[in-house]
Amino acid sequence: MALDTSLPLNSLGFAKPPAETRVVVAMSGGVDSSVVAAMLKEEGYDVVGVTLQLYDHGAALAKKGACCAGLDIHDARRVAEEMGFPHYVLDYENTFREAVIDEFADSYLAGATPVPCIRCNERVKFKDLLETARDLDADCMATGHYIQRVAAPGGAQLHSAADAARDQSYFLFSTTPEQLDYLRFPLGHLASKAETRSLAARYGLGVADKPDSQDICFVPDGNYAAVIEKLRPGAADPGEIVHVDGRVLAEHRGVIHYTVGQRRGLGIGGLDEPLYVVRLDVDKRQVVVGPKELLATRTIPVREINWLGDAPFESRESWRLDVKVRSTRPPREALIRPRGTHEAEVELVVAEDGVSPGQACVFYDPESPRILGGGWIWRGY
Template sequence: MDLAALPTLDPAALFQLDGPASGKRIVVAMSGGVDSSVVAALAAQSGAEVIGVTLQLYDTGGVAARKGACCAGDDIRDARAVADRLGIQHYVIDHESAFREEVVEQFADEYLAGRTPIPCIRCNMGPKFTDLFRMAREFGADCLATGHYVRRVIGPAGPELHRARDPARDQSYFLYATTEAQLAYLRFPLGGLPKPQVRALAESAGLRTAAKPDSQDICFVPDGDYARIVEAVRPEGVRPGAIVHVETGAVLGRHDGVIHFTVGQRRGLEIGGQPEPLYVVGIDAVAAEVRVGPRRLLAVSAAQVIETNRIGPLPDAPLLAKVRSLAKPVPVTLEGPLGDGASTTIRFAAPEYGVAPGQAAVLYAGDRVVGGGWIAATES
């Protein structure tokens, strides 16, 4: 492939290499999508030795792949084809068993416990970073590069994790658990680029993934049907129960399992004829009870956050928190330690709605990711 066909970008700046790229070795995590394909192409353009690694995360075992997923079937073939076109080494590592145990089964268990999980963060904490980090070290690589839309910025205390330049593509929420040791080794060359430019780079390089649709956040959930996955993985755990008005105690209906519900949900309750709109305000998995009420009962003043991680020093500046991946960051204060797995409390400056146990609370100082943890409980 003629790498000169790629528009000129500064590889040293993109990959933050210490010195010339020649003589360096870059391992690229290749999912088979356009983003990681472009990272591999840019790495090859730099003059460094490039090794592509693809994790086979699932294909069988009750988890169905689909179009728009990643790390299975067609995506592995696409990654291999891109590597062949670039003339780089490519390895496929079977991690299906670890992915099922660490991500899919935990996803099912969280839903059965009445929480709303985020498997993408679990995947980044496990197979995608921990295992790829180890493999890259074994290859003797100078860094591990991925196609995530975040930025690695060198600050006064060392590497920092920042939001992507393109807010519509930012993936920093899903990477809050990145450790400082990992961040020292990781590179995110797409964090300063808009997606249209990334696709243009793929097209100019003649990569077969140039027009490939973006992967979905939860790659192993066919058609967004979470319940079907939970039922396939933990069929013995699904129990029917009652839908109860949290204020009156009245039983308003029945359900086929708490796995079908999440805090803040309004649609799909099938309890028509109520004087006001009702939302899921709580889930009691032990009693198999879905509790509903008016929207005002969703207001939360604080959240307990567990298993926290901190990236860099805590700032003097005000903190912002995102409690859902698509939520707007809101002002908070921190009550307790952050990092090293400690539990803490974040207190919202104004009532926050739809805060669901099982989701992540991610803390920011401006564009910098300070850290975060899992939401365990909330305060009204």
């Protein structure tokens, strides 16, 4: 049935009353998604909460501040009970292992530095969960991410969060235009996380003071190497720490324990110069170290590009945009040269240290808060 366009748009952008608008809220059990669900329920929407059980191992069951397992599922269910809307838990362990965890382990074994949270959004939450929301006849799906969706004549745009300290655009660059059309991010306009917690307290939610997640969800103690060694026995075989000039300096305890740019914990003290990991040679099981200036990178090959601009990506010889090569770094000015629809060469105006394969390179409009997509850094052509 066609919508009555004479009606004003509700807060989710639909020309019908909130009570006639069904929204599936992706609930991790944390304060952010809980506030989204409570806020929309209070506004009168037909809210359905869905939590994905993504993993279920050991300490995760008893650990606060992770997501999508054990206590966090219980917290999501409790919020739904408190606010009076239905809540479902879906077992996605196999999907999550195949789509996220296996690639995470294999990427580390290949000497890369993966970002599994992006793959989770891309391959699980904004793919399978989004399809589940459609199956439930929902008009849209809402999440607790700090990012903004802005309606525009050419289609919805992705914009940075109002609170730069909470902005999650780096982790959401691979959101497609079709997904963006269906998604909603009700927290993106908030000025601070304190405002979110204040809302949680006002709604009387038990998670109002729950700590934020700090680690990758399936690595709740931060020990990546232990998880990879469990998934891939033999992954921690020892090898040599080698200077770029060829000198063998020490023996390491497995390439998976090291990342490009690392200085501490190398076990090669007593030398005249500070040394950093500049390259991981997986085939030779070598950790290659050298002076800091060797970490400087200006030209970055990027592939699997998701483009969110208005004009086709390959319609120009180059794009002058800002880019982020790590989630913790500010955007930097760059020239992006397309090499087809989904690959490009990114040339930084000022070199960056520690650019690593497996990380994302996210594109930003230098004139506005708009995110124009991004891709994955790889080893080169």
